[in-house]
Amino acid sequence: MRIVKFGVVGSGLMGREFASAAARRCHLPELDVRPEIVALCSRSPVMPAWWQNFSGIRQYTDDYRSLLANPEVEAVYVAVPHHLHREIYSATLEAGKHLLGEKPFGIDLPACEAILASVKRHSNLVVRCSSEFPFFPGVQRVGDMLEAGLFGQILEVNTGFLHSSDLDPNKPINWKRMIEFNGEYGVLGDLGMHVCHIPFRAGWTPQNVRAILSNVIKERPDARNGRVPCLTWDNATLLCQTLDPSSGETFPWLLKTQRIAPGQKNNWYLEIYGTRSSVRWRSSRADILKVMSYNGGEQVWGEIQMGHETAFKSITGGIFQFGFSDAILQMWAAFLYELKHGPPVKRFAGCVRPDEALLSHRLFTAALASQKKNEVVWL
Numbered sequence: 560m561r562i563v564k565f566g567v568v569g570s571g572l573m574g575r576e577f578a579s580a581a582a583r584r585c586h587l588p589e590l591d592v593r594p595e596i597v598a599l600c601s602r603s604p605v606m607p608a609w610w611q612n613f614s615g616i617r618q619y620t621d622d623y624r625s626l627l628a629n630p631e632v633e634a635v636y637v638a639v640p641h642h643l644h645r646e647i648y649s650a651t652l653e654a655g656k657h658l659l660g661e662k663p664f665g666i667d668l669p670a671c672e673a674i675l676a677s678v679k680r681h682s683n684l685v686v687r688c689s690s691e692f693p694f695f696p697g698v699q700r701v702g703d704m705l706e707a708g709l710f711g712q713i714l715e716v717n718t719g720f721l722h723s724s725d726l727d728p729n730k731p732i733n734w735k736r737m738i739e740f741n742g743e744y745g746v747l748g749d750l751g752m753h754v755c756h757i758p759f760r761a762g763w764t765p766q767n768v769r770a771i772l773s774n775v776i777k778e779r780p781d782a783r784n785g786r787v788p789c790l791t792w793d794n795a796t797l798l799c800q801t802l803d804p805s806s807g808e809t810f811p812w813l814l815k816t817q818r819i820a821p822g823q824k825n826n827w828y829l830e831i832y833g834t835r836s837s838v839r840w841r842s843s844r845a846d847i848l849k850v851m852s853y854n855g856g857e858q859v860w861g862e863i864q865m866g867h868e869t870a871f872k873s874i875t876g877g878i879f880q881f882g883f884s885d886a887i888l889q890m891w892a893a894f895l896y897e898l899k900h901g902p903p904v905k906r907f908a909g910c911v912r913p914d915e916a917l918l919s920h921r922l923f924t925a926a927l928a929s930q931k932k933n934e935v936v937w938l
């Protein structure tokens with residue numbers, strides 16, 4: 560059993576999700592590598608109480624540089640606001656540590672390019688970007704179908720991530736709604752990488768984009784009960800002419816990321832329509848994968864109840880439903896697997912690579928230009 564000693568930078572929502580998943584390592588009995596969190600960095604001068612759950616943490620610091628100087632730390636998970644990605648991700652690599660960094664992997668394209676330059680200088684390190692939804696069993700099954708070439712010619716792909724987290728105009732502003740911390744991409748920086756992961760892993764390449772971005776709620780309450788400008792994009796719809804290199808044909812790919820989507824709580828979806836098979840999956844009905852195969856005759860949509868069919872074998876019985884924290888667990892298992900073994904266990908059970916994160920930045924930067932010019936922009 561290989562043990563990888565981790566430092567965690569950022570103790571908020573995702574820092575805790577990651578740590579909690581690491582504590583559940585015994586859930587994956589066949590994984591031959593396990594994480595141990597030995598160091599934590601956050602902004603608070605004292606370690607937040609929740610982290611007392613981890614008796615293995617021997618270093619707490621509010622300076623990420625001291626965590627990176629800790630020789631015991633072999634790999635680092637970083638979950639901090641976007642304006643800090645470039646500095647902390649690059650410093651992690653320069654310190655010789657493996658990195659699992661949160662999306663969007665830099666606040667903008669120049670930041671992502673700077674991180675990629677560090678990645679190039681340290682090709683011995685495993686560097687991946689977080690994105691967990693492809694690890695849901697329904698999406699893994701779609702990945703298997705893509706690998707087996709069951710779709711025929713791809714006709715159309717729709718991917719999206721719909722929230723209603725910002726529907727309430729009186730929700731106070733936070734860093735995710737402020738350009739200086741979240742970035743010009745707005746909702747695309749927050750949710751965009753999630754909806755690109757499967758298409759990019761399939762090798763589908765957007766050639767151009769027409770984007771419509773909306774800033775619906777233009778001011779929000781602040782901590783002092785005043786109202787302040789809220790300038791980030793709330794919703795984004797992107798239509799891309801996309802090349803499938805395996806057929807040489809192009810198809811329309813429609814991406815939607817919305818923080819103001821009435822009726823939605825947290826809905827990540829994937830639809831692929833092909834000449835031989837089509838699929839529809841959404842996280843709000845995560846157990847159900849809808850599939851239609853066409854070989855002549857009637858077109859009949861079927862529903863598969865996926866249960867717990869996971870890339871990394873779990874102790875949970877195969878009939879039981881899967882959830883968000885299970886997807887996080889599978890994602891870090893994928894990171895650890897790649898760290899130990901190199902290639903992912905399956906093509907669609909791999910974490911986002913730096914080149915895929917960079918491609919997402921090129922797409923989102925083109926989307927900003929498309930919105931500004933009100934025209935199609937080529938990548």
Ligand SMILES: NC(=O)c1ccc[n+]([C@@H]2O[C@H](COP(=O)([O-])OP(=O)(O)OC[C@H]3O[C@@H](n4cnc5c(N)ncnc54)[C@H](O)[C@@H]3O)[C@@H](O)[C@H]2O)c1
Nearest residue numbers: 569570571572573574600601602638639640661662663689
């Ligand atoms: N994969 C996902 O599903 C998912 C979901 C939400 C957020 N995210 C991403 O995770 C990252 C963090 O988001 P979050 O929701 O956890 O935010 P959060 O606000 O809950 O937590 C951010 C943490 O960063 C810490 N921090 C800020 N400045 C720091 C510094 N200089 N040094 C060390 N720590 C510092 C804060 O103390 C806080 O603990 C972002 O990149 C975000 O896009 C990913």
